[in-house]
Amino acid sequence: MSIRHVPVNLFGDNGMRADLPINLINVADTQEIPNSQEIFVYRDSGASIIIDILQKVDIEDPEAAAKFHLDAIAEDNDSTEHNSIIIQRPITNELSPILLDGGQVLQKAGSIHHLRTLFSLFRVKGKNHDVVVSFNIPIETGQGRGRNGAVTVEQEQLIVSDFFKAVDSLRVVNYDLFAV
Secondary structure (H helix, E strand, C coil): CCCCEEEEEECCCCCEEEEEECCEEEHHHCCCCCCCEEEEEECCCCCEEEEEEEECCCCCCHHHHHHHHHHHHHHHCCCCEEEEEECCCCCCCCCCCEEEEEEEEEEECCEEEEEEEEEEEEECCCCCEEEEEEEEEEEECCCCCCCCCCCCHHHHHHHHHHHHHHHHHCEECCHHHHCC
16 A cells, blocks of 8 residues: 655645655745645646635634635636535634635636635634635646646546645644744
8 A cells, every 4th residue: 555645844844744645746836835734736737726715814713714714715816707615524723714615717828727615714722813724626627637737537536635644633833833
């Protein structure tokens, strides 16, 4: 049996930690990204993982806050349409994330692109921050599945599994990461 996931330090050695796939490229190794963000891309497709530390939104209901963040992502992507549903499943993470499965339709380079976003919101208790984890899965990029960065059905299934592994394993190592 091969190992698919390894513990990865996020936001420095003592910030956060999550189990992520071993085949990822850390975008910070090739370009500058904000200190409040971690970005990884899959080597074999256009799928990506983005982990953000954001200012806590002033919405008490966690599901509404999660939808607010996901809607903001769709707006940033200039999505022509988007939707999301709450994922109901047993939560094994003590941080009690809210999980969403979203879809976006994007117009890029003269073709219609379909993007699936698996999204989790972690409300950091006692801090003024939200942590959001999004797995962005290009389903269709104008040339069919498995072409032009779009994932195959098999790749999508693995990425969905990777998302749940990351969400279940995400831990805050040092809460000083969230200093005001």
